[in-house]
Amino acid sequence: MTPDHPFSPIDVLASTLGFLASRDPAMVVLDAEVAENSVLGSFPSDYPQQFVKTGFSERDTVLLAAGLSLSGRNVFVCSQSAFLVPRAYDAIRTAVAIPSLPVRFLLTHSGLTAGADGATLQIIEDLAFLRALPNVSIVVPSDGLSTRKLVEGSFESKGPVFFRLSALPLPGLERPAGLDFHPGGASMLREGDGVTICACGTMVHEALRASAILSQQGIEAEVIDCYSIKPLPAQAITASVRRTGCCVVAEEHNSSGGLGGAVAELLCQSSPVPIKFVSVQDRFGQSGGAEELLEYYGLSFKEILSAVSQAWTMRRR
Amino acid sequence: MDRNEVLELERTALEVRKDVVRMIGLSRAHSLGSSLSVVDILVALYFSILSTRPWDPKWPDRDRFVLSKPNACPALYAILARKGFFDRDELWSYRRLGAMLQGTLDPRRTAGVEAPGGGPGLGLGIANGIALGAAMGQSQARVFCLMGDGELNEGTIWESVATASFHRLKNLFAVVDFNGTRMGSPIEGYGSPEALGARFEAFGWKVSHADGHCFKSLVSAFSGMIDNPAGPAVLMAKTQWGRGVASAESGDASALTPPNRERVENALLELEQAGKSLEEGSNDDS
CATH class of the missing domain: 3.40.50.920 (Rossmann fold)
Structure with missing residues (x-):
């Protein structure tokens, strides 16, 4: 099957979130300053009621996400992995992972390919942090199609899901037709x-x-x-x-x-x-x-x- | 509020204090001082202000209470039991393996517990999220968050203070248990409740003050906050560490160690004596 999604993981985020937001008015996206990197495209202006900009306050963003989830919202948190994971680890652990709240984290710019900004922004140890947490799912999509399917699928998740996303443009992969993507799958x-x-x-x-x-x-x-x-x-x-x-x-x-x-x-x-x-x-x-x-x-x-x-x-x- | 209402709250607070002493005696916990300092605030909230349905704990429009202060779980549990969220017998297995009442708050295990807890400095951020979510969902629910003065050292709290004010959360009401004590030692650097309140004011919060052990003062302060919602509001409640039990009030080293049977016995006698004085006082008046 030829790839019907010749897009990078990061390219499909905005449209996937838009699709989910249009289907569910209780869906909310928190943005800890990734919108500037155009990761979220027109989502902030298309869905202003379902978009909250939180700025550089990673721990507080995660706490806000936990509270929104406790009050019945379906929450996505967008942040650069290098900032969110190490800085907010305590909040992720206490407020999201231990109570197993269905908060989804879109961790952008992970890995060495985060770019020219150097070691601080190139997080190469985020999986180690997250893998050690009980109660969570972690996925690392390799192309647009798998990203879209996994993000959509995470909507049904009962616990936290982390998406580790590269900023690098990645072409769509040829995959067997009718493939299902889900945490625990390959x-x-x-x-x-x-x-x-x-x-x-x-x-x-x-x-x-x-x-x-x-x-x-x-x-x-x-x-x-x-x-x-x-x-x-x-x-x-x-x-x-x-x-x-x-x-x-x-x-x-x-x-x-x-x-x-x-x-x-x-x-x-x-x-x-x-x-x-x-x-x-x-x-x-x-x-x-x-x-x-x-x-x-x-x-x-x-x-x-x-x-x-x-x-x-x-x-x- | 009339004298009988105050008297009823005072009776409830004494019973809650006794349960707290029993729980802490049985579980060998060291949180007696912190738990006793918040009892009156919690009694005022749960028995006079909050709208809850213990028979329907997930009622969507219920008011939420988030306990941020980590060392005050026993007081909250004793009150939730008294409200009827769960059987009072659960109190006696607090902190034991498999217990419904964990050493740290777990909303999945315990009816009436609205948010996870355990670490200092995390409750206000979660309360903000609940308040924002309620507002987004057009719910009338109000969210209350009790913080200890000791945990206000945490930088995260001040991120959350800024967030509440940025979103102008009119359904968010915070209380600071200002007992001036952190883990049994005096807290330095805050000055008075007024000086600490000024920090919240600088962030755009509405600040009020109350005597944290006087029901008239507490209920009228809470009512004042609720009646004129104008963005986030905080009540600085001046309290005393270990209030109600002389050996805990003293704040000496022994107050931090888990109380032995003799200290538990003395504390209960003291609280029973206080109960008798309360009833005699009320008879004299009538």
Whole structure:
């Protein structure tokens, strides 16, 4: 199926939120200063009654969201991940996660590709913070279609949902028709029996690029878009590594606490196989262009190729 | 309000104080001083101001009460039980494993509890959200939030103070339990309730003052706030840490440690004696 959504995750937010707002008058979007980045498009002017600008007050924004949710509103919070997650962690934990309130967080500009503003704004450890919280769902969409479906689906969620979104333009992916997206789900983008590549967000695209080259070398990679970091699509991953016998995890996140850690925790208990990780190697980012940074920090198809060849030689037969 | 109404509130407050002492004695908690200082404020709210339906706790137009002050859960629980939100026997398993009454407020577990709690400085922000949500949904509900003076150190509270004023929340009413004590030690840096109130005024809040242990003063102050809603309003209620139990009022180190059986016994005797004096006083008057 050709992608009917040639848009980036961040491009579809405004229209998706608009669709939800038109359907449900109790839906509210809180904006901790992302509207300036045109992430929300015309939403603020199209739905002024359902839009609250909260400014740079991340903890208070999360508390406001909790209160709105307690009074029956369907709340979305938009904020840059680098500000919201570390600053408001206490409020997220106490006021949203412990009481398990259905507040959805759209965390924009996550990862190294946040841009030239340097280490402070390039959060590479947000998944580690969030994964440690009980009661929450975390998703990292890799294209417009999955973002739209997951955001729409989160409307039915009974607990908090976090969306980790890259600012990078990501083209629509070719996916099997009629695919369903939900927390705990995964989408199989390519089948193969040589190696399992689990990836999320930006790195899904690099994984597909690597798999085309691997195929020429005679290794058929199985590429899983692990958009759901929590709950992890355990069955899809274990079923795949039982066929392939080795695994590579690729993510635009630090080497600890992200998708790699989650997959390793799963596999070492259920189906131990050699795993290699393509991630930021425990150091902070710096200024630079998005593409330059991905290359400099070793987050490209080249590192996936090298990780695959290492995992493949050690694979369980 | 007439004398009988005041007398009834005073009787209720004494019974609540006794339950608080019993709960804290049984659970070996250390929050006696903080809980006793807010009892009269809570009694005034729940028995004279708030519109609630204990038999229908999720009634959409109910008034909401958010307890921000972390160490005063026992007082709120004792009052919710007395209002009939749940069985009074639940009080005796406060803080035990599996108990309905957790050491920190949990709206999912406890009927009548409107917002999560536990950490200092978070309640006002949540109350803002509830008030804004109620206004968006055209509900007549009013939202009350009780903060301790100790937690006003938290920067988040001042973000929330600004937010309430930015949204001109006319259905939001805050109370500061000004007991001048944080975890048993005197708080320095606020000066008087008037000086602290001036900070709220600077943010655009309407400030009023009351004696936090006098029902006439409390009820008339609350009524004044509610009758002229003009944006967020705060009541500075001057209170005494440990009010009603001499050993807790003293504020010495022993007041912070969980009371032993003897101190619980003495405190209950003291409260019973106060009850007798209250009834004798009322008989003399009549």
